Amino acid sequence: MAEHAITPRAKDFSEWYNDVIMRAQLADYSPVRGCMVIRPRGYGIWELMQQALDGMFKETGHQNAYFPLFIPQSFLAKEADHVEGFAPQLAVVTHGGGKELDEPLVVRPTSETIIYSMLSKWIQSYRDLPVLLNQWCNIVRWEMRTRLFLRTTEFLWQEGHTAHATSDEAETEARMILGIYRRFAEEWMAMPVITGVKTDSEKFAGAVRTYAIEALMQDNKALQAGTSHFLGQNFAKAFDTTFQTAAGGLDHVWSTSWGVSTRLIGGLILTHSDDNGLICPPRLAPIQVVIVPIWKTDTEREAVLQTCNGVMDSLKAGGMRVHLDWRDSMKPGAKYYEWEGNGVPVRLEIGPREVSQGQAMLARRTGGKAPVRLSEVAPATRAALDAIQQDLLSQARSRREQNSVRNVTKDQLVQLMDGAGGFAYGGFCGSGTCENEIKDQTKATVRLLPDPEFRSNPAPTKCVWCGQPATVEAVWARAY
RNA sequence: CGGGGCGUAGCGCAGUCCGGUUAGCGCGCCUGGUUCGGGACCAGGAGGUCGGAGGUUCAAAUCCUCUCGCCCCGACCA
Numbered sequence: 001m002a003e004h005a006i007t008p009r010a011k012d013f014s015e016w017y018n019d020v021i022m023r024a025q026l027a028d029y030s031p032v033r034g035c036m037v038i039r040p041r042g043y044g045i046w047e048l049m050q051q052a053l054d055g056m057f058k059e060t061g062h063q064n065a066y067f068p069l070f071i072p073q074s075f076l077a078k079e080a081d082h083v084e085g086f087a088p089q090l091a092v093v094t095h096g097g098g099k100e101l102d103e104p105l106v107v108r109p110t111s112e113t114i115i116y117s118m119l120s121k122w123i124q125s126y127r128d129l130p131v132l133l134n135q136w137c138n139i140v141r142w143e144m145r146t147r148l149f150l151r152t153t154e155f156l157w158q159e160g161h162t163a164h165a166t167s168d169e170a171e172t173e174a175r176m177i178l179g180i181y182r183r184f185a186e187e188w189m190a191m192p193v194i195t196g197v198k199t200d201s202e203k204f205a206g207a208v209r210t211y212a213i214e215a216l217m218q219d220n221k222a223l224q225a226g227t228s229h230f231l232g233q234n235f236a237k238a239f240d241t242t243f244q245t246a247a248g249g250l251d252h253v254w255s256t257s258w259g260v261s262t263r264l265i266g267g268l269i270l271t272h273s274d275d276n277g278l279i280c281p282p283r284l285a286p287i288q289v290v291i292v293p294i295w296k297t298d299t300e301r302e303a304v305l306q307t308c309n310g311v312m313d314s315l316k317a318g319g320m321r322v323h324l325d326w327r328d329s330m331k332p333g334a335k336y337y338e339w340e341g342n343g344v345p346v347r348l349e350i351g352p353r354e355v356s357q358g359q360a361m362l363a364r365r366t367g368g369k370a371p372v373r374l375s376e377v378a379p380a381t382r383a384a385l386d387a388i389q390q391d392l393l394s395q396a397r398s399r400r401e402q403n404s405v406r407n408v409t410k411d412q413l414v415q416l417m418d419g420a421g422g423f424a425y426g427g428f429c430g431s432g433t434c435e436n437e438i439k440d441q442t443k444a445t446v447r448l449l450p451d452p453e454f455r456s457n458p459a460p461t462k463c464v465w466c467g468q469p470a471t472v473e474a475v476w477a478r479a480y
Numbered sequence: 481c482g483g484g485g486c487g488u489a490g491c492g493c494a495g496u497c498c499g500g501u502u503a504g505c506g507c508g509c510c511u512g513g514u515u516c517g518g519g520a521c522c523a524g525g526a527g528g529u530c531g532g533a534g535g536u537u538c539a540a541a542u543c544c545u546c547u548c549g550c551c552c553c554g555a556c557c558a
Binding site for chain 2: 004005012014015018022029031033085086088089109110141142143144145151198202203204205207210212224227229259261294295296328330331332333334335336337338349351352353354361
């Protein structure tokens with residue numbers, strides 16, 4: 001196994017990010033520009049993410065379905081903002097079976113159009129509502145510049161699509177999903193997020209409102225980690241998705257769409273990892289515990305083997321994902337480095353010394369090594385995993401808070417974005433003029449108009465930029 | 481599309497300016513042995529269209545022209 005050297009974060013953060021991915025074998029560049037291969041160690045994380053999210057979607061009444069990859073080009077054009085927003089990013093198939101197609105097919109950049117065209121057939125009455133769908137799939141958005149996981153031409157995601165009888169119900173759905181995303185980010189990824197609504201310039205093409213979760217990465221750039229859109233009746237009108245109301249009238253459905261993608265893996269890396277490689281939060285670690293046996297003689301080998309197998313069994317019985325590294329071609333120290341680079345949260349070292357003392361040495365990826373009694377190895381390891389999960393979240397949260405500035409002035413905003421970066425909270429008049437000027441001069445965008453929980457107290461009264469009365473509070477940052 | 485960097489063994493690189501035997505080095509890989517508690521060592525091996533095409537030359541990894549691709553920064557982007 002060729003190991004990949006890791007550039008320190010302080011030297012070159014972008015290189016560090018790439019190096020961590022290569023070292024941990026999460027992904028690789030593909031022969032096709034802008035695309036990536038997700039390798040087993042990376043895909044394993046995605047599978048765990050899928051399981052967790054899918055469970056939450058099912059619990060809230062959603063069902064999975066699958067809609068086709070190809071969308072007639074004319075469908076995209078039916079919603080004006082939608083086509084305008086996505087036109088530059090489309091991959092279009094013009095030939096099939098050796099012939100030019102009558103109508104070009106778009107490789108889905110998102111599936112609203114094809115889904116609403118189908119919902120129009122399936123929905124007749126308010127009794128058919130709500131429709132709560134989700135699909136796990138790949139999508140393609142042509143990008144000028146790509147980065148592994150964070151922005152690739154093709155990526156994997158889930159897209160939820162729901163149709164409701166009332167505006168309020170759709171709004172509630174969009175909000176509820178945002179809560180799921182937040183819970184997932186914090187409880188599974190140990191990645192704290194702020195929630196709120198996007199400005200018009202940042203919202204999804206075709207949405208009435210876009211809600212989002214935003215996280216702050218280690219380099220103090222923001223990452224949009226998930227979005228949930230209240231679509232109003234925009235797509236329903238474009239695709240004539242109507243239903244008969246209880247009163248006998250005809251109305252267009254109210255709808256939502258929402259998604260998170262393999263970009264989350266990039267967020268996970270950028271939130272937790274260090275100069276030694278990946279740090280994977282235990283709940284999303286394909287391997288949570290690696291057991292490294294140590295022996296010299298055949299006699300020792302037998303005793304160690306027996307103990308290791310016993311430990312592995314009890315950890316598995318305790319619901320943990322364990323790997324026993326029984327390779328005899330590597331010294332223990334070399335294995336330590338390898339598994340650290342791979343991000344495995346807990347390592348158990350078991351040699352003759354441990355066997356004779358009835359213990360195992362438990363090393364945490366986040367630092368620290370201590371013996372645990374073999375009789376308590378499962379609960380002790382479980383506790384270590386839980387502690388690591390909690391520590392990662394609280395460390396990330398305090399880092400975010402240390403790099404958040406409240407009630408910034410114009411000068412502070414400029415200086416901050418030009419220097420350290422981070423989240424800048426301030427008053428905003430709401431004008432596109434100020435928003436654009438700030439973007440031009442600081443390269444920072446409004447990440448969110450934060451939800452009440454995240455707002456400053458007292459609320460800012462004046463616009464950071466123009467000094468006019470503030471209509472809302474905004475959070476600025478440079479973003480991925 | 482602009483600016484910068486770069487394509488030589490699986491990975492990381494030297495050699496290129498100033499053309500000259502069989503193109504090297506480290507890591508990894510294979511075989512054998514000794515090792516084994518934080519990246520082991522010795523010996524012997526395998527592995528190359530020097531990104532591609534054309535040109536100059538007695539001779540090209542090296543010089544010239546064209547071309548393909550990758551990374552970083554920018555423009556752009558739920």
